[in-house]
Amino acid sequence: MCIGAFLWELAHNPDVVTFQYGMIPAVLFGYADLPPRLAVIPPWATIFTSMFLHGGWFHLGGNMLFLWIFGNNVEDLLGRFRYLLIYFCCGAAAALIQAGADPTSQVPMVGASGAIAGVLGAYLIVYPRANVHCFVWIIIFFWIVTVPAWVLLGVWFAMQLLSGLSSGARDPGVAFWAHVGGFVSGVVLMLLLRPRSVLLLHAPKTPVFASAPPSALNGRRTFHQGSVPSAGRRYPGPPSPWN
Numbered sequence: 001m002c003i004g005a006f007l008w009e010l011a012h013n014p015d016v017v018t019f020q021y022g023m024i025p026a027v028l029f030g031y032a033d034l035p036p037r038l039a040v041i042p043p044w045a046t047i048f049t050s051m052f053l054h055g056g057w058f059h060l061g062g063n064m065l066f067l068w069i070f071g072n073n074v075e076d077l078l079g080r081f082r083y084l085l086i087y088f089c090c091g092a093a094a095a096l097i098q099a100g101a102d103p104t105s106q107v108p109m110v111g112a113s114g115a116i117a118g119v120l121g122a123y124l125i126v127y128p129r130a131n132v133h134c135f136v137w138i139i140i141f142f143w144i145v146t147v148p149a150w151v152l153l154g155v156w157f158a159m160q161l162l163s164g165l166s167s168g169a170r171d172p173g174v175a176f177w178a179h180v181g182g183f184v185s186g187v188v189l190m191l192l193l194r195p196r197s198v199l200l201l202h203a204p205k206t207p208v209f210a211s212a213p214p215s216a217l218n219g220r221r222t223f224h225q226g227s228v229p230s231a232g233r234r235y236p237g238p239p240s241p242w243n
Helices: 002-011 014-021 043-052 057-078 080-101 113-126 149-167 176-193
Strands: 131-138 141-148
Touching: 002 014, 014 043, 043 080, 057 080, 057 113, 080 113, 080 176, 113 149, 113 176, 131 149, 141 149, 149 176
Parallel strands: none
Antiparallel strands: 131 141
16 A cells, blocks of 8 residues: 555655645644645544655665565464554554654654554564574675564664654654654554464574575575565465564
């Protein structure tokens, strides 16, 4: 849906669409009004429509990559309804927290990153020690390094929190507080909404912090659930992110 919405956005005037359907804190809280030609939906509705808009291909691609890597395991655990409930609730919470951090801002907020941050938070408390393959590139050398999910997601969360504290809410480029709020919301909602059969803090089954050059991975399926899942049909059997 995000890809389709972005293509629709490109087919029209992206700047106009951003102001029509992006979440603008000052408009949401009544500090400013949009011109009639831009006020096409109620301000509260932009909390949800803004999740489907993106500021460019890199913005869209980065969000979809994280959703692709971690989202399928969370959906398999929760089922489609609970998964979508967490996704949209985290997205709404992220938008409101970002707006509350700077309620007079007239910069439109767009992107699914707040909702996806919630998916990351939900993943973390279920599979904190699942192994994730990371691509490390230094000049002409590159490796595939395996790290636990808690390291990758913990570093990411710390970067968002520190960036939010250092730049405040007035950085128009990145909604750091939306990422923080979405992530925390995902942790809380996973605790509240998970089925009783879903256990927390699963133990790992393979070693972590292993590394190898890409040539050593010939003949192996490099990306899979818990890393980058197959684009084909899901594997049969119980959901698992383990290597």
